[in-house]
Amino acid sequence: MEISSATTPRHGAHLRRSDIPAALPAARRASGAGAVLGAVLDHGPVARSTVARLTGLSPAAVSGHCGVLMGRGLLRESRETTGRRGLGRPHVPVEVDADRYLVAGAHIAVTHTTLSLVDLRGRIVAEERRPHEDIAPGPVLDGLAARLPRLVTAHAQGRTVLALGAATGHWVDPAAGVVVRHPQLGWRDVAVRSVLADATGLPVHVDSHARALARAEQLLGQRATRSSAVLLFVGNVVDAAFVTAGAVHQGPRSAAGRVAHLPVGAADGGSASCTCRVRGCLASEVSEAALVRQAAAAGLPVPSFPALLERALAGEPVARELFLRRARLVGRAAAVLLDMIDPATLVVVEPGAGRLPECLAALRSEVAERSWVCDDPERRVVPSSFTGSVLATAGPAVALGALYDDPLGPWPALPAVS
Numbered sequence: 001m002e003i004s005s006a007t008t009p010r011h012g013a014h015l016r017r018s019d020i021p022a023a024l025p026a027a028r029r030a031s032g033a034g035a036v037l038g039a040v041l042d043h044g045p046v047a048r049s050t051v052a053r054l055t056g057l058s059p060a061a062v063s064g065h066c067g068v069l070m071g072r073g074l075l076r077e078s079r080e081t082t083g084r085r086g087l088g089r090p091h092v093p094v095e096v097d098a099d100r101y102l103v104a105g106a107h108i109a110v111t112h113t114t115l116s117l118v119d120l121r122g123r124i125v126a127e128e129r130r131p132h133e134d135i136a137p138g139p140v141l142d143g144l145a146a147r148l149p150r151l152v153t154a155h156a157q158g159r160t161v162l163a164l165g166a167a168t169g170h171w172v173d174p175a176a177g178v179v180v181r182h183p184q185l186g187w188r189d190v191a192v193r194s195v196l197a198d199a200t201g202l203p204v205h206v207d208s209h210a211r212a213l214a215r216a217e218q219l220l221g222q223r224a225t226r227s228s229a230v231l232l233f234v235g236n237v238v239d240a241a242f243v244t245a246g247a248v249h250q251g252p253r254s255a256a257g258r259v260a261h262l263p264v265g266a267a268d269g270g271s272a273s274c275t276c277r278v279r280g281c282l283a284s285e286v287s288e289a290a291l292v293r294q295a296a297a298a299g300l301p302v303p304s305f306p307a308l309l310e311r312a313l314a315g316e317p318v319a320r321e322l323f324l325r326r327a328r329l330v331g332r333a334a335a336v337l338l339d340m341i342d343p344a345t346l347v348v349v350e351p352g353a354g355r356l357p358e359c360l361a362a363l364r365s366e367v368a369e370r371s372w373v374c375d376d377p378e379r380r381v382v383p384s385s386f387t388g389s390v391l392a393t394a395g396p397a398v399a400l401g402a403l404y405d406d407p408l409g410p411w412p413a414l415p416a417v418s
């Protein structure tokens with residue numbers, strides 16, 4: 001059977017101009033530029049020749065991408081030079097320009113919102129937390145939009161905000177820019193992107209906080225998360241994100257990651273009933289609200305979860321035991337996720353595991369006991385890279401992820417790509 005195609009010249013036929021593909025189709029050019037920007041973020045200041053080796057792109061392509069990215073103000077030549085002076089042209093390394101642009105972030109938690117600014121290397125420039133006065137979407141989103149200009153005026157120091165990233169728990173559809181369902185806030189089909197874009201005039205990117213933190217690990221955190229990872233978020237909301245083949249998995253309706261009701265079968269009878277009607281599901285045992293309830297039942301009434309965490313950090317035995325129990329139950333869920341996905345790394349976003357070494361040890365030993373595939377939890381099960389700044393990182397990571405994915409895209413604050 002003869003295979004022919006309008007775009008593939010037959011053997012020996014004269015090659016026509018229309019047969020030659022464009023040098024760099026837009027999508028390839030964008031992903032090449034993103035790869036260059038990501039490599040410079042990782043290794044900068046770095047020579048262009050090293051970027052070519054790191055990305056597998058040709059030196060000429062890297063040079064071209066660097067030129068375009070410098071034209072957009074995303075990269076700059078470093079003041080350092082490499083190579084011996086006086087011997088030919090010195091290599092002038094390139095680095096991400098952190099002095100021109102910022103991205104803003106808004107994280108919407110069950111009890112409060114966090115507004116933050118980060119530079120293009122992910123360093124937090126400003127962070128502001130506010131308890132909710134009213135959890136309806138209108139007041140929450142209007143409040144965030146109203147506070148942002150003040151935060152920018154106080155902290156941007158002449159840098160321009162490129163975009164706003166917004167993150168929250170439960171079911172978020174990034175393509176639609178919609179919070180599909182957040183039962184604890186009572187939100188359903190809230191058009192967060194369009195509301196915040198109208199109110200701030202910024203490009204807005206929206207995603208679930210678990211996926212945002214997985215992207216933050218890939219970009220700014222643990223390198224082992226680049227290819228495959230599971231991120232397990234344990235707060236008032238309990239959910240997960242999955243990185244496979246280098247990409248954060250979303251699912252056809254972006255609903256992936258709902259692990260809150262995994263049965264972890266706590267045998268010690270502390271379980272409260274849950275909306276899922278499974279006694280001893282993960283969220284009913286380990287959510288922040290569950291821990292506050294468990295503390296009261298154990299004779300340690302506390303006004304809030306942060307107060308309980310402070311007690312545990314201060315060595316209060318009842319509080320510590322509650323966090324150890326939480327770590328063991330999170331370890332059970334982690335073992336199930338490790339067996340299902342077999343990721344290179346499982347990142348646990350939970351302040352006990354992040355700040356109390358014995359909690360991380362208890363979590364890992366539960367994994368070692370229960371997982372069929374993970375026999376090296378010391379290496380594969382790690383706490384978040386952003387312990388202490390998780391919520392200030394999640395929002396901006398949504399916008400930074402979009403920028404690093406497509407630095408040649410339509411970013412209105414950046415000069416046009418020539």
Ligand SMILES: [Zn+2]
Pocket residue numbers: 260261274275276277278281282283284
């Ligand atoms: Zn449940």
